Amino acid sequence: MRIEFDALIYTMQPECSQSMQPKDSQYLVDMLHSAQRIQACTAHCSIQDFYQDIRLQDSVIRRLLTITKSSRRISETTRQDISRIDWSAMTTLKSRIMRADNTLDEDQVWALIQTEIPALIKALRARVSTRPEDFFSDQIPQV
DSSP states (O other): OOEEEETTEEEEOOOOOTTSOHHHHHHHHHHHHHHHHHHHHHTTOOHHHHHHOHHHHHHHHHHHHHHHHHHHHSOHHHHHHOTTSOHHHHHTHHHHHBOTTSOBOHHHHHHIIIIIHHHHHHHHHHHOOOOGGGSOTTTSOOO
16 A cells, blocks of 8 residues: 555555556545545535535535546546446536536535435445545544
8 A cells, every 4th residue: 555645634545456547546535535525514504504605615616626636537447447427427527516607506516415426425435445444534524
């Protein structure tokens, strides 16, 4: 295992499957981590809470952008291996949550939080072999 420093958080790189590129494994973990953070941050709030909390919106947007960035770096081989994920939807998250006038579409973000984030977590958990000892306890929220 290798320790990498990213966004002030140390992560242990999990072992990857034989067909997966080594860097893809870390990108998938980054996607899972970000999706879990989104879910944890929004688990106990309503859509009205989300509309009113600019910090929460900023946090969610940052994590969505991390998912987009990581998904764009996944190799074609790994994308084909994990066909349960709509890769074109993941790589276009930014354009899907912004309106034409470059403002945030809160309704679209909330819809992503409620539908696509849980599905993404489920798909990634089924594929990414992370073990609890691979992470510090405060890194991945228990949801």
